[in-house]
Amino acid sequence: MMAKNSRGKRPCSICRKWFAPDVRQKGRQRTCSPACQKELHRRQCENWNRKNKAVSKNNYLAKKLEEAENPQTSGKLPVLPLEVIEIEYGVKPAIIAQYLVTQVISHTKEKIREFP
Ligand SMILES: [Zn+2]
Known part of the structure; x- marks a missing residue:
């Protein structure tokens, strides 16, 4: 006051x-x-x-992206909220995001194979 x-x-x-x-x-x-x-x-x-x-x-999406980046800490494969990306940003970014996450997943799978 x-x-x-x-x-x-x-x-x-x-x-x-x-x-x-x-x-x-x-x-x-x-x-x-x-x-x-x-x-x-x-x-x-x-x-x-x-x-x-x-x-x-x-943020839900940020959390999902974080999980995609650190699947070994989350302990499960990331689920990409494609419908959210499509609504928020359009179809093309959704496709790009799906591609990137696929890259991250395959990269991570290789890492897991290296450390059994
Ligand atoms: Zn002062």
């Missing part, structure tokens, strides 16, 4: 120190100094990366 009597002052998003934002950057400034601004940007990038990773972890 922002105090009404602080006359435009706000707490820094990074160090929590109260500061008066530059009037030229009305409503945009969230940090008290360039150093804190840099840190804010770094944290935002970090958050974005973490969020992105979480999204791809929850």
Whole structure:
């Protein structure tokens, strides 16, 4: 909650120190100094990366692709969600994806033969 009597002052998003934002950057400034601004940007990038990773972890297709890449850890052959690819990206990418997965499977089978 922002105090009404602080006359435009706000707490820094990074160090929590109260500061008066530059009037030229009305409503945009969230940090008290360039150093804190840099840190804010770094944290935002970090958050974005973490969020992105979480999204791809929850993504059905990404999971299937991961399994196709690491069948030895999943312990079963990958099932390619061709219907999903077709709906999302069209028939041609689905064919390409099927081809690539077939390549991965045959490559993996060779690997398994090498390590009985
Ligand atoms: Zn600060």
